[in-house]
Amino acid sequence: MKIPVVKQILSANDAIAGENQALFDAAGVTVINLMASPGAGKTSLILATAAHLPASVRPGVIEGDLASSIDADTIAARGIPVVQINTGGNCHLDAPMVRSALPHLPLEGIDLLFIENVGNLICPANFTLGAHANAVIASTPEGHDKPYKYPGMFASANAVVLNKADLIDVFEFDVDYFRRGIAMVNADAPLFIVSARTGEGVEDWIAWLQQTLERA
Amino acid sequence: MKIPVVKQILSANDAIAGENQALFDAAGVTVINLMASPGAGKTSLILATAAHLPASVRPGVIEGDLASSIDADTIAARGIPVVQINTGGNCHLDAPMVRSALPHLPLEGIDLLFIENVGNLICPANFTLGAHANAVIASTPEGHDKPYKYPGMFASANAVVLNKADLIDVFEFDVDYFRRGIAMVNADAPLFIVSARTGEGVEDWIAWLQQTLERA
Numbered sequence: 001m002k003i004p005v006v007k008q009i010l011s012a013n014d015a016i017a018g019e020n021q022a023l024f025d026a027a028g029v030t031v032i033n034l035m036a037s038p039g040a041g042k043t044s045l046i047l048a049t050a051a052h053l054p055a056s057v058r059p060g061v062i063e064g065d066l067a068s069s070i071d072a073d074t075i076a077a078r079g080i081p082v083v084q085i086n087t088g089g090n091c092h093l094d095a096p097m098v099r100s101a102l103p104h105l106p107l108e109g110i111d112l113l114f115i116e117n118v119g120n121l122i123c124p125a126n127f128t129l130g131a132h133a134n135a136v137i138a139s140t141p142e143g144h145d146k147p148y149k150y151p152g153m154f155a156s157a158n159a160v161v162l163n164k165a166d167l168i169d170v171f172e173f174d175v176d177y178f179r180r181g182i183a184m185v186n187a188d189a190p191l192f193i194v195s196a197r198t199g200e201g202v203e204d205w206i207a208w209l210q211q212t213l214e215r216a
Numbered sequence: 217m218k219i220p221v222v223k224q225i226l227s228a229n230d231a232i233a234g235e236n237q238a239l240f241d242a243a244g245v246t247v248i249n250l251m252a253s254p255g256a257g258k259t260s261l262i263l264a265t266a267a268h269l270p271a272s273v274r275p276g277v278i279e280g281d282l283a284s285s286i287d288a289d290t291i292a293a294r295g296i297p298v299v300q301i302n303t304g305g306n307c308h309l310d311a312p313m314v315r316s317a318l319p320h321l322p323l324e325g326i327d328l329l330f331i332e333n334v335g336n337l338i339c340p341a342n343f344t345l346g347a348h349a350n351a352v353i354a355s356t357p358e359g360h361d362k363p364y365k366y367p368g369m370f371a372s373a374n375a376v377v378l379n380k381a382d383l384i385d386v387f388e389f390d391v392d393y394f395r396r397g398i399a400m401v402n403a404d405a406p407l408f409i410v411s412a413r414t415g416e417g418v419e420d421w422i423a424w425l426q427q428t429l430e431r432a
Contacts, residue, residue, distance in 0.1 A: 091307060091338040091339050121254045122305070142254050145286050146255065
């Protein structure tokens, strides 16, 4: 008697995420899913990164927000290809939303695509998009306890960026305590301490992006 | 022929929220649902408020976090009655969670109860808890565009607090632009510009709390 074997079925979201990644790979685009609290500096980090990338790495952006096109307007003004997704009330992007944005991007002219997720330190970690890596941005004004309070988000990260590092002293931010919090849930993710405003530390973050480009 | 009339049925959450409010009213407790991004300063504002309240107004706190009891420990160390709710992965408190916390609070010794919601500028606005008022805290490092990007949260507010006002210049925070953004979705909510760290502006916020106490 033949026993039927049922394989784990991907969720509809994961299935579409897999298709997204195949599309990205076919187009030679490496994709980073950027997640953070509101106001941590996702857009500022994208702009600082774009300003420091070698000319051979052409950036693009998918912007996720509940409402408005404020960040997409800022990015477009720098001449970077960008699509805005407005989620309505939804607290995260999902793979079908990302798919719907792709026809509006010149993928053949993009090497490194940032997906700026909705500002939220919880929900976005639960939805794959088809990105090659997840980066979580924290910022010094939020306080050094965030990995302890939002472990799921930090567990999902392939890299963590601590932004607004020029204000570490102003906010009495304890980097060691923050680092230990990340290590409790994520043994592998490197931590980059940067200031998108001053450019401090951006080159190490870019070196990691280039390694990710080479691996993808 | 008699036509059946079906009244709108409350959601299970709203029904329990109504029961919570009846319990609060019976105990003479006025309840404020505090909502904000991670790290905006919810706990710091509670502590600054408690330090400036008249002795006749006794505070208490329900702390909501995905994980940890970091904030509850801080509040307990100041001698304020506090209960921690850990939501696991949930991005907001709901009315049953608040109900489950009540047996652990000395309601007869509390006049003003702060429910510190999970750090999130989206989900918490969709769930009533039984509070008498919603207060949304924004902070200057998050940027002045938050009401435009997170309109649902600001629409839900009975009052908005702009915290970390001592850093308005550092973050080039445009208070008028922020105020116009709130007004687009919420004609009524007053704006209090405070610094929990320096105490600046806290007295106006406390005056609003006392009005809310008198109305409740």
